Structures are given as C-alpha cells and as structure tokens.
Amino acid sequence: MEEKGFEKLERTIENLLVKMIIRVTTNIPPDVLKAIRKAKMQETSELAKTQFELILDNFEYGCKNKVPICQDTGVLNFFIRIGNLFPIISNYRKIINKAVIRATEIIPLRGNSVHPLTNQNPENNIGLNYPPIYLDIVDGSENLKIDILAKGGGAENISKLFMLNPSNGLKEFPQKVIEVIKNASGMPCPPIILGIGIGGDATKCMLLAKKALLRPLNEKNSDRDIAKLEEKLLNKINSLNIGPMGLGGNTTCLGVNIEIAMRHPASYPVGMIVQCYCHRLSSIEISKRGEIINES
Amino acid sequence: MKANISLPIEDERVMSSLKIGDYVFLNGTIITARDQAHKRILEYQKQNKDLPESLKKINGSALYHCGPIIKCEDNTYRFISGGPTTSQRMDKMENDVIRLLGIKFVIGKGGMNSLNTKNNKVVYLSYTGGCGAIVQERIEYIENVIWKDLGLCEAIWFLKVKEFGPLIITQANGKNLYK
Numbered sequence: 001m002e003e004k005g006f007e008k009l010e011r012t013i014e015n016l017l018v019k020m021i022i023r024v025t026t027n028i029p030p031d032v033l034k035a036i037r038k039a040k041m042q043e044t045s046e047l048a049k050t051q052f053e054l055i056l057d058n059f060e061y062g063c064k065n066k067v068p069i070c071q072d073t074g075v076l077n078f079f080i081r082i083g084n085l086f087p088i089i090s091n092y093r094k095i096i097n098k099a100v101i102r103a104t105e106i107i108p109l110r111g112n113s114v115h116p117l118t119n120q121n122p123e124n125n126i127g128l129n130y131p132p133i134y135l136d137i138v139d140g141s142e143n144l145k146i147d148i149l150a151k152g153g154g155a156e157n158i159s160k161l162f163m164l165n166p167s168n169g170l171k172e173f174p175q176k177v178i179e180v181i182k183n184a185s186g187m188p189c190p191p192i193i194l195g196i197g198i199g200g201d202a203t204k205c206m207l208l209a210k211k212a213l214l215r216p217l218n219e220k221n222s223d224r225d226i227a228k229l230e231e232k233l234l235n236k237i238n239s240l241n242i243g244p245m246g247l248g249g250n251t252t253c254l255g256v257n258i259e260i261a262m263r264h265p266a267s268y269p270v271g272m273i274v275q276c277y278c279h280r281l282s283s284i285e286i287s288k289r290g291e292i293i294n295e296s
Numbered sequence: 297m298k299a300n301i302s303l304p305i306e307d308e309r310v311m312s313s314l315k316i317g318d319y320v321f322l323n324g325t326i327i328t329a330r331d332q333a334h335k336r337i338l339e340y341q342k343q344n345k346d347l348p349e350s351l352k353k354i355n356g357s358a359l360y361h362c363g364p365i366i367k368c369e370d371n372t373y374r375f376i377s378g379g380p381t382t383s384q385r386m387d388k389m390e391n392d393v394i395r396l397l398g399i400k401f402v403i404g405k406g407g408m409n410s411l412n413t414k415n416n417k418v419v420y421l422s423y424t425g426g427c428g429a430i431v432q433e434r435i436e437y438i439e440n441v442i443w444k445d446l447g448l449c450e451a452i453w454f455l456k457v458k459e460f461g462p463l464i465i466t467q468a469n470g471k472n473l474y475k
Contacts, residue, residue, distance in 0.1 A: 055424060055427060058430040061433070062430070069428065071365045072363070111449065121447035186425075245422060246475055247473060
C-alpha cells in the first residue's frame with residue numbers, strides 16, 4: 001500500500017517537472033517582462049530601442065506558439081527543497097532524468113549535454129552528473145519546492161570566482177565585478193542579471209550566487225547593508241553604457257541579487273554568476289499528497 | 297538605412313555601400329556554423345582535403361553563428377528556434393574560414409575582435425541574442441545539412457531565409473559599433 005502511494009507521488013512529480021520544463025523554456029517570468037518593458041521606455045537611442053522591441057516581439061511569439069524563446073535552452077538547474085516532513089523519496093535523479101528526456105522530445109529542446117572529452121552529444125540533455133541537481137532539507141515543512149533555472153552558455157561563460165584578501169574586505173570587489181562586465185560587453189546577452197555569493201568557500205559562494213538568481217528582480221535582500229550593496233552595484237553597471245547586446249544604452253543590468261555566508265578567517269571568496277536578460281525560471285510547491293500549493 | 301539584400305552577393309557595389317549602424321534583411325541561402333564546424337573546416341584545409349560540394353557553393357553568402365533547435369521527423373527537418381551564439385569563440389578561426397568559403401557576411405552576437413572587415417570584403421551583422429523563436433517565421437525551409445556527427449547544434453545547416461532581420465551592421469570597413 002505504502003509502496004503504491006510513493007509510486008503515485010513520484011509520477012506526479014515527474015509530470016509536474018515536464019510541465020515546468022515546458023514553461024521555463026517557452027515563457028518569461030512576469031518580473032523579467034516588466035523590467036524589459038521598463039528598460040525599453042528608458043532608452044533614447046534608436047538602436048537600443050530596436051533591440052528591446054525585437055526582444056519583446058520574440059517573447060510574445062515564443063509564449064504564444066510554445067516555441068523555446070531562445071534556442072539555447074541552457075543547462076537546466078534543478079533546485080529541490082524538501083520539507084523534513086515530506087515523504088522520503090531517494091530517486092530524484094531518476095525522476096528528473098525521465099522528465100528531462102520527455103520534455104526534450106516534446107518541446108523540443110536542444111541537446112545541450114556534451115561529453116567533455118569525446119564531444120559526444122546524446123541529444124537528450126542527460127548524462128554523467130548532468131543536469132545539475134541541488135538538494136536542500138527545510139526543517140518544519142511538509143512540502144516540496146522545486147525551482148528550475150535555465151542557464152544559457154553565453155552568460156554562464158562570464159561567471160567568475162574571486163578569492164579576495166580578507167584584510168581588504170570588499171574594498172576591491174565592486175571594481176573587480178565592473179571589470180568583468182565591461183570586458184564581456186555584448187557577450188552575455190545584456191541587459192544581464194547578476195547573482196553574487198559572498199563568503200562560505202569556493203563552492204559555497206558560487207552556489208549562493210546561483211541561488212541568488214532565484215529571487216525575483218523586484219525583491220531586495222532583507223539585510224539593509226546587502227540591499228545597499230546590490231543597489232550600488234546595479235547603478236554602477238548601468239552607468240557603463242554597454243546597453244542591450246553591447247550596442248550602447250541606459251540598461252546594462254536588470255538586477256543584482258546578493259546572498260552571504262560565514263567565511264574562513266583566511267579566505268574571502270566571492271562568486272558571481274551572470275544570467276542573460278532571457279532569465280527563464282519556473283517554480284512549484286506541492287504538498288505531501290501531491291497537490292499544487294504554488295506555481296509560477 | 298534599411299536594405300533588403302539577396303544572396304549570394306554578385307555585385308561588389310552592394311558590399312561597398314554598407315556602413316555601420318545600417319539595418320539589413322537577408323534573402324537566400326545562409327549556413328549555420330559554430331565552434332566545431334569552424335574547427336573541422338580548418339582541419340580539412342590543414343589536411344588538404346576537398347571540402348564538401350555544398351560548402352563550395354556557398355560563395356558570396358552569409359555564415360550564421362547559431363546552434364539551432366531542429367526537430368527531425370521521418371527524414372525531414374523542422375526549424376524550431378535559432379538565435380545567434382557568441383561570436384568571439386570563433387574569433388581566431390573566422391578570417392581563414394571566410395577566405396576558404398568566400399563568405400560575405402558573418403551574423404552573430406557580441407561582435408569579433410580580429411575579423412578583418414577592411415574594404416567591406418566581409419561585414420559583421422548583429423542579430424539580437426535570445427531572439428530564437430521568432431526566427432522560425434523567417435526560415436522558408438531547410439535546404440541541406442552536413443556534419444551531423446558533430447551534434448545537431450554543431451552541424452552545418454543550410455537555411456533558406458526570407459527577410460531575415462533586422463540585422464544591424466555593427467562591424468564594417470574597419471569600424472566598430474560595440475561599446
């Protein structure tokens with residue numbers, strides 16, 4: 001009896017994942033759409049305006065016809081937060097792989113899993129340690145929350161890890177970030193969204209940077225000092241005049257989200273993950289009976 | 297200025313009239329080529345191997361930095377989505393590839409550092425990154441494909457396009473529009 005209940009829940013999750021992958025690749029979250037519309041209004045150059053017009057037309061076309069907005073359907077990052085009171089399911093990898101294979105066929109997605117030594121591409125978006133899955137346990141919750149973030153290659157290539165000198169603290173940090181963005185110019189498909197992780201260790205700060213991208217664009221960090229740092233960086237980046245696609249303009253960045261963690265006394269790691277304007281994100285929260293509580 | 301251009305380019309005067317900041321719409325057959333296709337073209341040259349016939353006929357046309365989504369159904373191909381990929385990854389290889397194929401336009405995003413656009417022998421066109429879905433409307437049909445063994449997004453797709461654009465001339469005659 002118990003066994004059967006689990007199988008049903010697993011199938012429910014798999015079906016929901018397929019639905020989410022369709023949504024994440026053929027839709028654009030409302031906060032991103034709003035930010036792009038606002039950016040278009042703020043441009044004075046005709047070149048920049050044309051870029052935003054085409055971007056908005058393409059969003060509309062993709063959403064309406066259920067066609068991947070961007071051909072780079074990215075690395076699908078799965079963030080799974082399991083309530084400690086949610087039934088224990090141990091085969092998330094298997095469920096996700098099944099959903100990814102199905103979605104790749106249905107939508108269809110581009111085959112984005114390539115063997116690093118042989119260059120072989122199974123064209124099904126799964127393989128060795130792929131796609132990335134991040135599991136967290138949430139105390140006191142009976143629910144399961146899943147976020148899927150589609151990360152394209154062009155923006156991901158600009159991501160960086162800095163190991164700063166602890167005695168200088170964050171002093172050099174804004175300049176370092178600005179240099180990276182400046183050198184990247186049009187490559188990451190600006191206007192970008194920037195996720196930053198401060199502290200932890202080399203892996204933790206990169207993960208925090210990626211998780212920071214899950215926070216909506218209109219939501220600042222609840223810590224006032226960090227929120228100020230986010231604002232300061234955003235304004236600095238937007239004064240660079242890189243603009244949409246590097247062709248000049250007032251909007252180079254749609255948002256900066258920072259998360260922090262404690263650090264080792266000798267290390268001051270800072271991770272930055274760059275996301276393109278085509279910031280594709282989908283979330284769902286389900287109860288232990290498999291009912292949808294929230295979805296976006 | 298907005299120009300509708302037919303490919304292949306047969307009259308050099310069309311090229312010499314192009315300048316940065318102008319908008320262009322392309323008509324005719326273009327090819328997609330990204331990292332692995334560039335690498336293979338240059339391997340052919342290095343080994344003195346004859347290029348596939350279809351590539352020899354692309355003289356005067358456009359090379360698109362793009363790894364599209366293509367649906368294969370019963371031996372037919374359907375174009376799903378295909379915006380540009382970052383051109384700078386092909387930077388070191390492009391001048392040689394262009395010379396070998398006789399390419400007149402490179403389409404991509406972000407521009408290139410070493411592309412030699414002097415005297416408009418070749419012109420760089422920027423297509424808006426991320427705008428893959430809407431390209432569907434501009435593809436009349438898929439004419440041919442070669443080197444599928446590189447993977448579907450790395451293969452060379454021959455696309456018959458109609459009014460593909462707006463493409464912005466961002467690098468021409470040694471000048472550059474990028475910030």
